[in-house]
Amino acid sequence: MTELPSSMDWVKHAPQSSKIERLEAYFSAHGFDPHRHDTYAIGRTLSGVQSFKYRGANRNSLPGETLVLHPDEEHDGHAGSSSGFRYRMLYITPALVQEILNGKPLPFLQGGISQDPRLAAATDAILSAMDHHLDPLEEDDSLFGLVSVLQTVCKCPVPKMLHDxxxxxxxxxxxxxxxxxxxxxxxxxxxxxxxxxxxxxxxxxxxxxxxxxxxxxxxxxxxxxxxxxxxxxxxxxxxxxxxxxxxxxxxxxxxxxxxxxxxxxxxxxxxx
CATH class of the missing domain: 1.10.10.60 (Homeodomain-like)
Known part of the structure; x- marks a missing residue:
């Protein structure tokens, strides 16, 4: 990866929140090298094809689809078409998810891409107003809705062994x-x-x-x-x-x- 991608590329960060991080970005070709967050990365592809390698397979996210990358799973990012790709993403810590789940298994979405309209709506509730601070109560309600929907969509299994x-x-x-x-x-x-x-x-x-x-x-x-x-x-x-x-x-x-x-x-x- 070159240290300075195309001058056409950009990243815009939403106003800071004490709970989550939100951003919108556009990359014309190469976006970022393989890396791992310790947070959930949940977002929407807005235009183009967002291609990435995830859990040993090549994935392609299209406009309207929702990405849910599990904490500590390596992934990269690059354009899957000549038009580049634009997306919005939010990052949520497992600690915050656990405040809502209260000790239940972390939701895991196979493949990292979903077409479920419930998950799309729950994600958009947080990502729709990127230029403004989220009202604290609105943010908490939206986060509860997103985690609840994610748990439903992922059909979390009952753990085989008990943890503390x-x-x-x-x-x-x-x-x-x-x-x-x-x-x-x-x-x-x-x-x-x-x-x-x-x-x-x-x-x-x-x-x-x-x-x-x-x-x-x-x-x-x-x-x-x-x-x-x-x-x-x-x-x-x-x-x-x-x-x-x-x-x-x-x-x-x-x-x-x-x-x-x-x-x-x-x-x-x-x-x-």
Whole structure:
């Protein structure tokens, strides 16, 4: 991937929300390298063909279809036709989904693409007003509707083994409070009152990723906040808990498919 895609490409971020991230983007050819979010990525293709590799297969999303990419599943993005592709996407953390599901299995959509009109309507309820802040009550209602519909569409199975949601939640809260600190699995097991390997399984079951990956992503959240506040990449990396800028940049690229400098330019409305 070239670091600077076509000058025709653009990304527009919706006004910030404390719960979700929303964006609209257009790419004329190559969009982003293979990467993994620790969030759900749910969106709609608006024009063109959005092509991507997901769970070992090539997928093509057409206008009107809904994408639901599961947390921690690798994917890329590129145009499937000469006209490029435009899409809207929202990112929801498994922690927020669990607040609604209260310990039920995370919904998983086979193939990552749906033509179900119920899911389309629930997604549009959040993505229709990209230029405006969402009213807090409207946002909560829309999120409840989206997660409920997603659970119905995905027909979530009953788990074969029981996991400890309380232990997983305590471990997550501990990491949220100590993002910049060095944390071991033994630390998490002690705070969760659970043996370390059972806790690892609990965490993956309820939050869709490993404890280490979760902590890394929270540190990247801090990096983005620091960059937005004007901090340089080196200082942002160290302040967020990474060893150095190189360490942070490697994880940033794996998480978002672009470098932190390119991400920063997109937020400022500058050319990629």
């Amino acid at each position: 949601y309380g232990a997983a939640r305590r471990a997550r809260e501990f990491m949220d409070d100590c993002v910049e600190q060095s944390i071991t699995l033994d630390d998490l097991a002690a705070c969760a009152n659970r043996d370390r390997w059972s806790l690892s399984k609990d965490f993956r079951a309820y939050f869709g990723t490993s404890p280490h990956r979760y902590l890394t992503m929270r540190r990247l959240d801090r990096v983005k906040t620091f960059i937005l506040g004007g901090m340089n990449l080196t200082d942002a990396a160290v302040a967020a808990g990474f060893f150095d800028q190189s360490h942070m940049s490697k994880h940033f690229k794996k998480a978002y498919g672009i470098s932190p400098s390119r991400w920063s330019r997109s937020l400022r409305g500058l050319s990629f």
